[in-house]
Amino acid sequence: MRLMQPFAAQLQFHSGLIEPYGEKTVRRLSDMRGMYQDIAAMEELIKQGDPLLYEVYEVDVPHEEGQLIYCTSIIYPGKVGDEYYMTKGHFHSKESTAEMYFSLQGRGYLLMQTHDGQVSALEMVPGTVAYIPPFWAHRTVNTGDEPFIFFGVYPGDAGHNYGTIEERGFAKLVVERNGKPVLVDNPRYHPHPTLPRKQERATPTLPSPASRGGNGGNNAQSPREISGYREG
């Protein structure tokens, strides 16, 4: 085995710039087709210039067991219809691996869900260190009016599975209501096939920073609140 040499990168807290970095991922709205509810608004925005939604700067570390991959993510502010700009979201290919997000700038939400239908949402403000335990899919959402920037760390052998989310979606959406972010059911969510389709689940409220867990189950929103999101 070849011994790897130690190294350092320098991160600017305010911009999220990390140097040197290896791979850079850029997602424009056209990379997110099928993920937003308001298809007409989405296609119009793509026609108008296909806005940049987010960038990920990953430091160059081997994707191997025992290593730690780390990156900064910058989600720009904006909405598609009433839905805030967000990441694609994914499970890890090796689902028994965790991930950690360290929030640097701006504000947003970390949305998580499991195959068996559990949902969690954590608010992220600068200094929030959010823990994504093994087996939770995760997506981040910028609910502010400046870039939402965070630093992420995950095990080198975690891998990314985007396919499950592309096929099934996220159970919850983060949308703007009266100028504020609200969590609503995703009417187009396809639960995991092992789950009964009509299962009723409480919608978690959007919690404050540093609260533990987000599956309160109180204040479930009524179906009326999401009816506008059946895209037509």
Place this chain on the structure above:
Amino acid sequence: MRLMQPFAAQLQFHSGLIEPYGEKTVRRLSDMRGMYQDIAAMEELIKQGDPLLYEVYEVDVPHEEGQLIYCTSIIYPGKVGDEYYMTKGHFHSKESTAEMYFSLQGRGYLLMQTHDGQVSALEMVPGTVAYIPPFWAHRTVNTGDEPFIFFGVYPGDAGHNYGTIEERGFAKLVVERNGKPVLVDNPRYHPHPTLPRKQERATPTLPSPASRGGNGGNNAQSPREISGYREG
């Protein structure tokens, strides 16, 4: 397997305080007997009140494969003789696991070494993200005049082996010379028994932030520079 729930902690960049935290480790100078060269200076400081050298606040995550343990470390400023306050330093019990340090406040050095005699030193200033690859023992040193605070992440199954460093020491010391930190050979270092004792190795210079690796091998310091460190 019981599914773990997501949670968030809140970290203050300036103080290193992270809440909620689980285990807190406190090291006073008396916990570091045998690790400093100037034994007379050390015993005098212990007599005068046994100063607090560093604290580690660890967030409560299971120490299991696939999880990520994270903590903030606060090393206070000070010296024992000419040696700066530092951590004990350790290998991981599972040596094939990496660690990542994200520097928040103050300045210091990350000192690393392998069983086969390689040495590396990386300077850490706010924003430095230092990578400790698998198989490298690591120790941090506060070379500034304010608390040196960093955030660390390591795999849940890494574990700590302090014994090897307690027995053998670190190959290099970080000492003050004319008001500046300098890396010198540790005259009391016991190399790994598989290594020839008299092996000559270049001393790395103390590098600037964000430089890659620290084993330059240039500017090796002369034995005269370390002669004062043969403790008497």
